Amino acid sequence: MRRALVFLVLLAGSLAGAQVATISIPAGSAEEKAFQAASAESDPQKKIAMLEGIQQQFASNQQAVTLAQWQIAQQYLDQGDTAKALDYGQKALAGQPNNMDLLVFVAGVAQKAKANDVIMDCAAKGGAAFNGIANQPKPEGMEQELYDLKIRQAQDPVRQSYEFLEATALNAIVAEPNNAKKMGYVEKFIGAFPNTRFQEQIAQLAVATLAEMKDSARLNSFSQKALAANPNSISTLVVLSEAYAESSDAGAATRAEGYARKAVDLSKTHKPTDPSQAQLYDGLAHSALGYALLKEEKSALAVPELKTACGLLKEHSDAYSAALYRLGFAYAKTPGHLAEAKATLTELVAIQGPYQQPGRDLLARVQQAAGAKAPAQRTK
DSSP: OHHHHHHHHHHHHHHHHHHSOOOOOOTTSHHHHHHHHHHHOOOHHHHHHHHHHHHHHTTTOHHHHHHHHHHHHHHHHHTTOHHHHHHHHHHHHHHOTTOHHHHHHHHHHHHHHTOHHHHHHHHHHHHHHHHHHHTSOOOTTOOHHHHHHHHHHHHHHHHHHHHHHHHHHHHHHHHOOOHHHHHHHHHHHHHHOTTOTTHHHHHHHHHHHHHHHTOHHHHHHHHHHHHHHOTTOHHHHHHHHHHHHHOOSTTHHHHHHHHHHHHHHHHHHOOOSSHHHHHHHHHHHHHHHHHHHHHTTOHHHHHHHHHHHHHHOTTSHHHHHHHHHHHHHHHHHSTTOHHHHHHHHHHHTTSOSTTHHHHHHHHHHHHHHHHHHSOOOOOO
């Protein structure tokens, strides 16, 4: 058994090395002495010059060149020159693209520079290196439990770096204003982090982005994949129901209704860790359901759903305004409820936000309709 454990440790080390690179400068070598001299220099500009000299002197030693470029990048970052730090960091990365520490450094600099393309490139490389460890074939005769332990031992030293790249990439996706680029980032993220801890967040981002792009084909494809991976995700169902409720495609309202009803049903039995967030999701589900029913010309059925939504969403201004607008519209389309429509929309127009002006326009139409239906005054 002892021999098996020794073999395990050795194999884990060699496996990690095959996928995740590190820089190694031999002790006592001329390269090490040159780096020690540069490290001892206190003047930043002189230190950079010495490190540039190391690149030239040891140009045939890629490890030394990479380390020199990395240290130059660190010097420029310390001086606040993010552009040069990023430039030298990327040069170093070209020499050792699977070095997790270097990937983390470059991604951090890119975050300061708001260079989302670089962040996503680092994330893709880091994800491939980390997950590549687990893609090694299981040695013949090795028990699965032993193999799984070997994989964990190989991944654990770089897991923190992997998770940093994962979180930084997610933040870059959220910050990206261009929807086409954002979806490209989402696809790269999913490839790099197939078992991401941010599965729900990335699904919601993708659905919302595709809805804004009005890309029905990709939205349908992605929604099926997202729900296949996590069929009882209330948050994903809510985002999907809202996306389809807003869509003008044939059959979209029916799909929205189905997703929203499932979210509402799940919320009745779900035990939330965050009650306020659960209430928000429940309110959004009722709002999407009411809107879907409204678009299906079922205004009388939409009213109670939207009233429930309003009751749940009062602490969330924009979501509450959307529910009020939809409720006012549902009342207006339901015979005999113009007074309720007027009261609902009057409340809405007092709330600043994206629904204030549409609320004013709808209120004017409701008031006009109410005036037309009012009985004429008798003349004496």
